[in-house]
Amino acid sequence: MKISARNTLKGTVKKIKEGMVNNEIMIQLAGGDEITSIITKTSCESLNLTEGTQVVAVIKASNVMVAVED
Amino acid sequence: MKISARNTLKGTVKKIKEGMVNNEIMIQLAGGDEITSIITKTSCESLNLTEGTQVVAVIKASNVMVAVED
Amino acid sequence: MKISARNTLKGTVKKIKEGMVNNEIMIQLAGGDEITSIITKTSCESLNLTEGTQVVAVIKASNVMVAVED
Amino acid sequence: MKISARNTLKGTVKKIKEGMVNNEIMIQLAGGDEITSIITKTSCESLNLTEGTQVVAVIKASNVMVAVED
């Protein structure tokens, strides 16, 4: 499947924080940055995510803001 | 200003594609990845974005999806 | 690629309205409903979308609201 | 009230999974598809959602991605 979302960043699951409905997924990117994602617990289980799983963070361009330091 | 958005990725504006209402900002991240953002033309001008501007891509965690290769 | 987004609805591109940065994609779902999507022109071209292309509308669960009739 | 969100899909609440802050609402669409939504527990209660409630899934067009099979 090829998706319209413009941003795909490769990384590894570093930590999963579990809630009742949503889980928080911390992803260590190859480039050194870290990305945090909130997805449903059901999706997390469906993708078999655990610490160390190779993943891709996917972000629609309209959800990316830009900031500059003052 | 300190913001609740969990993801802040430092980079440099690589290219700006202008529309009438929205502009597309391509950002080269320090780690090597590239991020594309859609913001209003007004914001783009207000932040004085041009090629080479040092910026931070800001993304709310609930807007990050996770994918795994089949 | 398997993605965390919970909602995937199969359909066919019915019409594309082109902008300078974003395109509007109208999708006829198999079940009879119609879905409209805004994606970048670049993504639209990268996916080779034209009228009649078989596609999947993908929506993160946190972006779906619920309404009831009064 | 008439809203700018382009996508409104009629269905019936199939299941509600409760969290502490957010609830997950599974909606059976008339056309056969299923949609999952994450809304606040407060909204869920305010709308009196229970299994069987007739609802409308509402989605802003800019939150719909498009994918094609490889």
Add this chain to the structure above:
Amino acid sequence: MKISARNTLKGTVKKIKEGMVNNEIMIQLAGGDEITSIITKTSCESLNLTEGTQVVAVIKASNVMVAVED
């Protein structure tokens, strides 16, 4: 129609900036603040928005970030 989106702010359309696919709607809130919205041109026309139209800005709680001054 009653919607799950938690935030509804009453105001008046102050200005509309037209694009080819998306329009930018500037809304003067009753409380004095100003809100800017990006919606499709089609929605803007469908709602008959013009300067002076009484409107409600509708925002899903998961799309609101919080910031504090340093």
Add this chain to the structure above:
Amino acid sequence: MKISARNTLKGTVKKIKEGMVNNEIMIQLAGGDEITSIITKTSCESLNLTEGTQVVAVIKASNVMVAVED
């Protein structure tokens, strides 16, 4: 830091409802309106939010919908 998000509304934290992963923040705006935000518990703690904290609600323009009364 100056951010591209077009909407910044000043207010005071009125109430915090805690979940396991996400917290719900109710903000009393200066103009009288109330705004509800969902952010991660981690962000809430990182910003030291408590009842009475002066905050700014930040919203990207593409996440604001417009509605009109029938």
